[in-house]
Amino acid sequence: IVMPPPNITDILHVGHGLNNTVQDVIVRWRRMAGDEALWLPGTDHAGIATQNVVEKKLAREQGKTRYDLGRDESDAQTTAYVDATGGTILQQLRAIGASADWSRTAYTLTPELSRAVREAFVQLYEKGLIYRGHRVIHWCSRCLTSLSDEEAEHEDEAGSLYHISYPLAEPISGLASVTVATTRPETMLGDVAVAVNPDDPRYRELIGKELILPITGIRIPVIADAYADPAFGTGVVKITPAHDPNDFEVGRRHSLPMPIVMSPTGMMEEGADAAGRVPERLRGVDRFAARAVIVDELRAAGHLGKVETHNHSVRHCYRCHTVVEPRLSDQWFVKMEPLARPALKAVRSGAIRILPERWEAVYINWLEGIRDWNISRQLWWGHRIPVWSCAAGHDPIISREDVTRCPKCSGPVRQDDDVLDTWFSSWLWPFSTLGWPNADARDLRAFYPTDVLITAPEILFFWVARMIMGGFAFMGDRPFHTVYLHGTVRDTQHIKMSKSLGNGVDPLRVVELYGADALRYTLVAGLGMGADVIIDPKDLEQSFAPGRNFVTKLRNIGKFILSNLGDEAVSPLSAIAPSSLSRSDRWILDRLDVAIADCDTALGPARPTGRTWRPSELRSGLRLSEYAEAARRFVWGELADWYVEAAKGRLMAGGADRDVARAVLVHVFDAALRLLQPIVPFVTEELWQQLPGHADDGTLARAPWPAQRREGTGGRDGAARGSEFEVVRETVAALRQLRSEYAITPGKMIPAVIVPARDAAARAVFDEEGGTIGRLARVTITLADVAPSGTAAHAVLAGGTEVIVPLEGIIDVERECVRLRGELEGLEKQLASLSQRLANEGFVSRAPAHVVEAERKKETEWTARRGQLADKVRSMCGG
RNA sequence: GGGCGAAUAGCUCAGUUGGUUAGAGCGCCUGUCUUACACACAGGAUGUCGGGGGUUCGAGUCCCUCUUCGCCCACCA
Numbered sequence: 001i002v003m004p005p006p007n008i009t010d011i012l013h014v015g016h017g018l019n020n021t022v023q024d025v026i027v028r029w030r031r032m033a034g035d036e037a038l039w040l041p042g043t044d045h046a047g048i049a050t051q052n053v054v055e056k057k058l059a060r061e062q063g064k065t066r067y068d069l070g071r072d073e074s075d076a077q078t079t080a081y082v083d084a085t086g087g088t089i090l091q092q093l094r095a096i097g098a099s100a101d102w103s104r105t106a107y108t109l110t111p112e113l114s115r116a117v118r119e120a121f122v123q124l125y126e127k128g129l130i131y132r133g134h135r136v137i138h139w140c141s142r143c144l145t146s147l148s149d150e151e152a153e154h155e156d157e158a159g160s161l162y163h164i165s166y167p168l169a170e171p172i173s174g175l176a177s178v179t180v181a182t183t184r185p186e187t188m189l190g191d192v193a194v195a196v197n198p199d200d201p202r203y204r205e206l207i208g209k210e211l212i213l214p215i216t217g218i219r220i221p222v223i224a225d226a227y228a229d230p231a232f233g234t235g236v237v238k239i240t241p242a243h244d245p246n247d248f249e250v251g252r253r254h255s256l257p258m259p260i261v262m263s264p265t266g267m268m269e270e271g272a273d274a275a276g277r278v279p280e281r282l283r284g285v286d287r288f289a290a291r292a293v294i295v296d297e298l299r300a301a302g303h304l305g306k307v308e309t310h311n312h313s314v315r316h317c318y319r320c321h322t323v324v325e326p327r328l329s330d331q332w333f334v335k336m337e338p339l340a341r342p343a344l345k346a347v348r349s350g351a352i353r354i355l356p357e358r359w360e361a362v363y364i365n366w367l368e369g370i371r372d373w374n375i376s377r378q379l380w381w382g383h384r385i386p387v388w389s390c391a392a393g394h395d396p397i398i399s400r401e402d403v404t405r406c407p408k409c410s411g412p413v414r415q416d417d418d419v420l421d422t423w424f425s426s427w428l429w430p431f432s433t434l435g436w437p438n439a440d441a442r443d444l445r446a447f448y449p450t451d452v453l454i455t456a457p458e459i460l461f462f463w464v465a466r467m468i469m470g471g472f473a474f475m476g477d478r479p480f481h482t483v484y485l486h487g488t489v490r491d492t493q494h495i496k497m498s499k500s501l502g503n504g505v506d507p508l509r510v511v512e513l514y515g516a517d518a519l520r521y522t523l524v525a526g527l528g529m530g531a532d533v534i535i536d537p538k539d540l541e542q543s544f545a546p547g548r549n550f551v552t553k554l555r556n557i558g559k560f561i562l563s564n565l566g567d568e569a570v571s572p573l574s575a576i577a578p579s580s581l582s583r584s585d586r587w588i589l590d591r592l593d594v595a596i597a598d599c600d601t602a603l604g605p606a607r608p609t610g611r612t613w614r615p616s617e618l619r620s621g622l623r624l625s626e627y628a629e630a631a632r633r634f635v636w637g638e639l640a641d642w643y644v645e646a647a648k649g650r651l652m653a654g655g656a657d658r659d660v661a662r663a664v665l666v667h668v669f670d671a672a673l674r675l676l677q678p679i680v681p682f683v684t685e686e687l688w689q690q691l692p693g694h695a696d697d698g699t700l701a702r703a704p705w706p707a708q709r710r711e712g713t714g715g716r717d718g719a720a721r722g723s724e725f726e727v728v729r730e731t732v733a734a735l736r737q738l739r740s741e742y743a744i745t746p747g748k749m750i751p752a753v754i755v756p757a758r759d760a761a762a763r764a765v766f767d768e769e770g771g772t773i774g775r776l777a778r779v780t781i782t783l784a785d786v787a788p789s790g791t792a793a794h795a796v797l798a799g800g801t802e803v804i805v806p807l808e809g810i811i812d813v814e815r816e817c818v819r820l821r822g823e824l825e826g827l828e829k830q831l832a833s834l835s836q837r838l839a840n841e842g843f844v845s846r847a848p849a850h851v852v853e854a855e856r857k858k859e860t861e862w863t864a865r866r867g868q869l870a871d872k873v874r875s876m877c878g879g
Numbered sequence: 880g881g882g883c884g885a886a887u888a889g890c891u892c893a894g895u896u897g898g899u900u901a902g903a904g905c906g907c908c909u910g911u912c913u914u915a916c917a918c919a920c921a922g923g924a925u926g927u928c929g930g931g932g933g934u935u936c937g938a939g940u941c942c943c944u945c946u947u948c949g950c951c952c953a954c955c956a
Contacts, residue, residue, distance in 0.1 A: 003881080136954090154889030154952080154953075161956085180956080181956060183956070184956090198950040209928080227955090227956095228956090229955060231955095231956065232955055233955090233956065236956095237955085237956050238956075239956095240956095244954075244956080245954050246954050246955080246956080247954095248954095248955085249954090253937065287895080312955095312956095313953080326954085358883065358884070359883095359951095360884080361883075362882080362883075362951065362952080365882075365951095365952075366951095366952075369953095457950085457951080458951095460951090461951095461952095475880060492890090492891090494948080497930090509942090514918095516927070525904085526891075526892075528892070528893070530884090531885095532949095533891095534890095534891060534892085535891090536890090536891090537914085539890095541905090542890070542891075542905065542906085543891080543905095545904095545905075545918070546904055546905065546918095548918060549904095549916095549918045549919085550904095550918090551916050551917080551918090552919090553915090553916065553919080555915085555916080556915040556916035556918095557915065557916080558915085559915050559916080560915035561915085562915095563915075564915095571901090619895090622893095624894080625892085625893075626895095629893075629903075629904095632903095632904095633903085638918085640915085641920090644915080648914090734884080736921060737920070737921095737922070739921085739922085740909085740910075740922040740923080741922085742922065743910075744908070745910085746911050746913065746920085746921065746922095747911075747913055775913095778913075814907085826900085829900095830899090830900060833900090834899085837936080837937080840936055840937090841936080842935090842937085843898095843937070844936080844938090845936080846935090846936050847898070847936065847937075848898080850898095851898050851899095851937095854898085854899075855898090855899080858899070
């Protein structure tokens with residue numbers, strides 16, 4: 001294998017890296033489990049900012065006003081684009097051996113996608129799901145395009161609510177004017193009416209009367225419409241149909257004119273139906289400047305009432321954050337309700353699950369209230385809308401192929417100037433990347449429906465929901481069975497890391513300081529289901545040192561094992577007679593099975609058992625942090641801390657038992673490397689390559705995922721011997737505690753007497769494992785039937801075994817008494833609360849039998865232990 | 880305005896359907912270069928599980944309420 005150079009990172013910046021890392025971990029896992037997963041990283045949005053710049057540059061160079069993606073460019077330009085944007089990410093992904101199929105990723109400019117987009121448009125049109133609508137949409141006066149609801153983001157702002165009095169043309173019963181309230185006074189130039197609620201007694205008389213619109217002096221009617229809320233403001237609302245979606249509806253109901261008083265660039269101007277509405281002095285004035293001017297003039301003329309501060313949310317362009325202007329215009333829309341129906345059903349029925357589960361409610365809520373999707377954009381790059389209009393006025397032509405002349409009159413045609421929303425191509429992604437609309441495409445048949453979509457919640461609506469709708473609309477099937485929404489990388493202030501905010505972490509620096517494996521490990525281990533990953537950009541050590549330390553530990557375990565293998569052959573575990581396995585061998589093999597089971601539980605199941613997810617499967621799996629923790633616990637806490645330590649003596653002693661230990665070491669370490677490969681791919685690969693016992697030409701990334709041993713650990717007897725190693729661990733822990741308690745130098749060998757519990761198995765454990773215990777605890781063990789008299793430190797193990805360290809001169813009797821009394825006291829306290837629980841009628845009768853049984857058993861054990869401890873205290877401390 | 884989530888050790892977080900004495904990593908304290916590893920080893924200290932109320936034999940876990948923070952959605956001028 002060619003290992004990547006050490007300074008290769010799998011990410012561009014940490015935010016991106018999270019997504020790529022999660023995807024790669026899951027794909028690596030699936031491949032080891034036997035799935036030939038095809039990973040399609042990213043979308044045509046990879047590097048959208050760069051894309052924007054590149055497209056504009058290309059368009060300018062070619063003198064085009066519209067740049068039709070996939071149709072206007074040359075191959076060389078495509079290549080340049082890929083290099084400039086997605087290419088960087090993808091090259092790095094390939095460098096780490098990620099299973100990325102990068103030719104499919106930066107496909108924005110390909111003719112294939114262009115074809116798919118046209119196909120989708122035409123299909124929807126033919127089903128009557130695309131229509132041209134004349135309505136008020138969100139308009140960005142900086143990007144000069146319309147936006148969908150999702151692209152116009154709400155941001156809270158402290159604005160002003162201006163109260164303006166509109167005089168009556170002919171005053172009635174002492175009433176000279178009505179007051180309206182507005183946050184956007186400049187739009188009053190486009191007012192065509194004032195509405196009051198028909199049930200509002202205050203204004204009943206006014207309905208049908210006329211008002212003089214200040215500034216312009218135009219006469220407008222007072223109309224009755226339920227839209228006016230008597231409880232808000234003055235109960236009178238001005239109606240500006242061309243610049244407010246609600247007012248537009250009111251205008252339509254009352255057949256009012258709809259003057260446009262603002263230019264696309266946000267300047268005041270007399271647009272359609274607006275002759276005489278914008279005074280000369282305001283023409284060409286920016287909307288916000290015009291607002292100030294108008295407010296001043298109203299004040300001067302005495303038309304301005306109170307001005308209240310008003311916190312409200314204002315829509316901004318998601319890309320440039322300019323305040324979005326509602327604007328009447330003609331746009332293409334997709335009728336969403338019919339598309340949403342199967343998408344809703346899929347999630348409700350469990351055909352598609354969303355993890356974490358709570359996002360399902362958000363998804364359902366959004367789809368239930370879905371509104372039609374404005375798909376036309378006035379940007380100068382994108383997929384152009386495949387609609388041509390006839391110069392002679394015949395019906396427009398909607399076509400998959402380019403149209404040059406009108407089929408009716410053979411006259412000239414003109415393609416619609418607009419391009420499509422970029423998400424109109426993105427929602428086709430699960431199948432357009434696989435060859436759609438060619439139904440016979442090999443990849444489409446092989447890979448659709450796909451499996452897991454991994455992304456951040458922020459594009460649940462933009463992209464995920466629409467892909468699901470698109471999957472059903474164009475393929476008749478779900479695009480994937482699982483949506484996994486991961487968290488966001490944030491700093492300690494919980495602010496999203498981004499280049500523009502400067503709170504990001506440079507991954508190259510992290511890789512340089514801690515290594516790429518440590519970076520991956522840190523991200524994966526920190527990724528609780530749906531939780532954000534918090535990293536302090538000012539304290540990399542806190543975040544990444546644990547990952548680095550773990551990787552180093554792994555390396556050192558490998559170094560130790562490899563150095564003990566030497567040139568001699570290592571037997572495969574299957575060639576070792578089960579009877580020759582030691583307690584520690586059986587124990588670590590048991591622990592390995594547990595670790596494999598824990599990892600499998602954390603990760604799986606990979607797909608639903610049936611057509612839909614069962615309730616028990618719905619919330620399981622893809623718990624990456626639990627998987628990382630299970631693997632780590634096994635490698636460090638069990639393999640390194642106990643098995644390797646216990647094996648040292650056997651390795652040094654040589655003989656047949658040495659070969660058994662070597663075989664088990666290799667087997668267990670090999671499995672551990674497999675478990676870790678998806679999270680720590682580099683170091684595990686490097687170590688595994690050096691490990692004997694597997695095909696030389698293989699790579700760890702392609703090796704099978706470990707399975708639990710079907711034959712167990714050698715029958716009932718074997719299982720018992722495995723659990724007997726727990727007694728060894730307990731004894732060693734007790735001895736270490738005593739040593740530490742009496743500050744005995746760790747290196748010093750001391751004597752220890754063990755009085756095993758009164759059963760043959762316990763006796764055998766200490767007979768046979770005395771050497772191991774002695775090495776691990778640095779003691780020389782003597783077995784006895786009764787505790788020796790004399791000054792000594794004592795410990796009583798759970799099973800009743802006594803551990804005694806007789807050290808005249810070092811052990812202080814008084815101190816030992818204090819220690820033992822403290823221990824006894826603690827035990828008695830716990831025993832008392834336990835007894836109380838068991839004496840409680842309610843507990844015994846209502847708690848499940850197994851819980852009560854466990855408590856009873858505990859009571860017996862603790863009582864015995866208390867007796868032993870009390871004896872110690874009595875004999876040694878005299879009372 | 881509606882909805883959702885979070886609050887557990889100094890820090891970052893686990894804690895699955897209520898059931899031992901609430902855990903991990905880092906940090907902290909004590910000791911150690913024990914022939915893989917001081918990025919390590921051994922031992923140790925640290926929690927009114929945000930506040931209050933309730934249900935239950937039993938609550939970090941379920942219900943109500945309050946506080947603080949965060950996120951999503953939203954055409955009330």
